[in-house]
Amino acid sequence: MTESMDGRHAIEVADLTVAYEDKPVLWDVDLAVPEGTLLAIVGPNGAGKTTLIKAILGLIEAAAGQVLIYGKPYPEQRRLVGYVPQRGSVDWDFPTSVLDVVMMGRYGHLGWLRRPGRREAELAMEALEKVGMADFAGRQISQLSGGQQQRVFLARALVQDADIYFMDEPFQGVDATTERAIVTLLKELGAANKTVVVVHHDLQSVPDYFDWVLLLNVRSIAAGPVEQVFTAENLRRTYGGRVAFLDGDRGGANGDSQAALDERQALPEAGR
Amino acid sequence: MTIDFTLRTVALGTAVLGIVSGALGSFAVLRRQSLLGDAMSHAALPGIVLAFLLTRSRTPIVLLIGAILAGWVAALLMGVVVRYTRIKQDSALGLVLSVFFGFGLMLLTFVQRIPDAGQAGLNRYLFGQAATLLEQDIVTMAVLGGIALALMVLFWKELKLLSFDASFGASLGFPMRALDTLLITLIVVAIGVGLQAVGVVLMSAMIVAPAAAARQWTNRLGVMVALAALFGAVSGVGGVLISSSGGGFATGPTIVLVASGLVFLSLLLAPNRGLLARWLQRQRSRRRLRVTAVLSDLYTLAQQHDDPEHAHDIAVLRTMSAGSGGVGHTLETLAERGLVRQSRPGHWTLTQAGRIEAERIARGEEE
Numbered sequence A: 001m002t003e004s005m006d007g008r009h010a011i012e013v014a015d016l017t018v019a020y021e022d023k024p025v026l027w028d029v030d031l032a033v034p035e036g037t038l039l040a041i042v043g044p045n046g047a048g049k050t051t052l053i054k055a056i057l058g059l060i061e062a063a064a065g066q067v068l069i070y071g072k073p074y075p076e077q078r079r080l081v082g083y084v085p086q087r088g089s090v091d092w093d094f095p096t097s098v099l100d101v102v103m104m105g106r107y108g109h110l111g112w113l114r115r116p117g118r119r120e121a122e123l124a125m126e127a128l129e130k131v132g133m134a135d136f137a138g139r140q141i142s143q144l145s146g147g148q149q150q151r152v153f154l155a156r157a158l159v160q161d162a163d164i165y166f167m168d169e170p171f172q173g174v175d176a177t178t179e180r181a182i183v184t185l186l187k188e189l190g191a192a193n194k195t196v197v198v199v200h201h202d203l204q205s206v207p208d209y210f211d212w213v214l215l216l217n218v219r220s221i222a223a224g225p226v227e228q229v230f231t232a233e234n235l236r237r238t239y240g241g242r243v244a245f246l247d248g249d250r251g252g253a254n255g256d257s258q259a260a261l262d263e264r265q266a267l268p269e270a271g272r
Numbered sequence B: 001m002t003i004d005f006t007l008r009t010v011a012l013g014t015a016v017l018g019i020v021s022g023a024l025g026s027f028a029v030l031r032r033q034s035l036l037g038d039a040m041s042h043a044a045l046p047g048i049v050l051a052f053l054l055t056r057s058r059t060p061i062v063l064l065i066g067a068i069l070a071g072w073v074a075a076l077l078m079g080v081v082v083r084y085t086r087i088k089q090d091s092a093l094g095l096v097l098s099v100f101f102g103f104g105l106m107l108l109t110f111v112q113r114i115p116d117a118g119q120a121g122l123n124r125y126l127f128g129q130a131a132t133l134l135e136q137d138i139v140t141m142a143v144l145g146g147i148a149l150a151l152m153v154l155f156w157k158e159l160k161l162l163s164f165d166a167s168f169g170a171s172l173g174f175p176m177r178a179l180d181t182l183l184i185t186l187i188v189v190a191i192g193v194g195l196q197a198v199g200v201v202l203m204s205a206m207i208v209a210p211a212a213a214a215r216q217w218t219n220r221l222g223v224m225v226a227l228a229a230l231f232g233a234v235s236g237v238g239g240v241l242i243s244s245s246g247g248g249f250a251t252g253p254t255i256v257l258v259a260s261g262l263v264f265l266s267l268l269l270a271p272n273r274g275l276l277a278r279w280l281q282r283q284r285s286r287r288r289l290r291v292t293a294v295l296s297d298l299y300t301l302a303q304q305h306d307d308p309e310h311a312h313d314i315a316v317l318r319t320m321s322a323g324s325g326g327v328g329h330t331l332e333t334l335a336e337r338g339l340v341r342q343s344r345p346g347h348w349t350l351t352q353a354g355r356i357e358a359e360r361i362a363r364g365e366e367e
Helices: A049-056 A098-110 A118-130 A146-158 A176-191 A203-209 A232-239 B002-030 B034-055 B060-084 B089-113 B135-154 B156-164 B166-171 B176-198 B203-217 B221-244 B251-269 B275-304 B314-320 B327-336 B352-362
Strands: A009-020 A023-034 A038-042 A064-069 A081-084 A164-168 A195-199 A212-217 A219-225 A244-246 A260-262 B340-344 B347-350
Touching: A009 A049, A009 A195, A023 A049, A023 A195, A023 A212, A038 A049, A038 A176, A038 A203, A049 A064, A049 A164, A049 A195, A081 A146, A081 B166, A098 A118, A098 A146, A098 B156, A118 A146, A146 A164, A146 A176, A176 A195, A212 A232, A219 A232, B002 B034, B002 B135, B002 B156, B002 B176, B002 B203, B002 B221, B002 B251, B034 B060, B034 B089, B034 B176, B034 B203, B060 B089, B060 B135, B060 B176, B135 B156, B135 B176, B156 B166, B156 B176, B166 B176, B176 B203, B176 B251, B203 B221, B203 B251, B221 B251, B251 B275, B275 B314, B275 B327, B275 B347, B275 B352, B314 B327, B314 B347, B327 B340, B347 B352
Parallel strands: A023 A219, A038 A195, A038 A212, A081 A164, A164 A195
Antiparallel strands: A009 A023, A009 A064, A212 A219, A244 A260, B340 B347
């Protein structure tokens, strides 16, 4: 594993193991992410990508292991962390407005009992502006398209004003506009030295969008800078040799490390 | 005079129960825990009987505490069953409901065999007997319900977070399991408040119905909770008035029927979400589609004819729209908008404005 000599580690995971019933979903995962990294977590379905994020955030219990955020346990560092759950994890027919959902990102700062007010609304509007959803602030959330829902969730994480963001499949089933908006946002966050961890499905875009990658299949197969770790050999080990490689559609591809892949072709069930 | 006074007391009591169950029921409905309410209210029965057996008192507050404790234990047990066994939520609900209710019925028959306990009137907790509500019962109901509502308002933000996105709430550091327990406790209290008037069997309807009706009319949580409280109160008072106006209907079931009537009306008539509104909307969009289709058909015909002004037989248009019907009517609508004209009976052609509109549609621009 490569570590930058000068940079601090934003996230350190050691020996993380999670099991449902007797079946391990994550086995002995180690990960150290330097500050300012855009990290993609890739791996086949059931590889434990979402579980890893949830275990880091303490949303599910780990059987073993330790997680440090800037050197301290997560509960002490909550304010530094923003979270974008899977879009499908909530009921979008809930009676509330876009602005209201985004303001939920401030609830942690507000603490118990205090209600969001003008300041929270202003912050929420700024965040909506950043994701191109300002015109939808008053909209009932059930009237949003999938991509718009995703951008609302991103705005909610942005108002958390965090240093580390965990995003669970933000690119899942979104339109081209939203995909562009998310990519722009990722680059901005990276430029601001924020650390972003993204569960990602499209292997093809990993080298374009991210600078680090974690290849996960229950165990951590490899983790590090994309150009070193994102190799055909590692992908084969992650996906069990079922990945189809499409040569030559990426300019200046240097052998395996830049191999362009089509996960969907390899894993028919991955499209869902 | 005394009759009026009794009626007023009873109506006041059922209004309180409607407000409390309507408001807190909103959260149960939004969290898809309506059936949990059903299980908890059935589970209250053994609590009531046990409270009587232990204290030999039939003061409502004592029985109510028994009911609330039993409902609470039932909810807790369901959580335990789901977490630690392979039994799923729905089966756990069914199991707990029937075990507790069965146990309650058993205890009830046992109580009736005890000398001078038979008249304890515990039977009324099965189907409720609003007429037995006394002034002090209503004070008890109002105080308990008031506390529950006050807690709901106090923890509004947290309960909203719990209902919409619990795992995000947990990531923010809010103790979601504790909030879940709080909400369940509040719902159990709401159920308990209504048991004397509506009974364990039908009480869950008062948790679900006002909230389900209110959801139809609004897209805002605060408005929904307030409306549900209002619908609950209207059902309570309405039920009492109907059952007291002769006919001798039991009050509890009448209250539930009024609430169900409100649900029915709301499902049918509410703007946007109502069946009628959605049907009208579908009709409108279908009509718009037909207009576009006929206009495009005429445009296609005009393009293929040497004389673009040539009028085409309505029969041709009917064939082109493949029996979707209403072609004549659609043409008249188009004529009113000045897009087509009838050159002779049954023969139609595009006007200048119609051609421009049709070209716009052909380019894929929306109206």
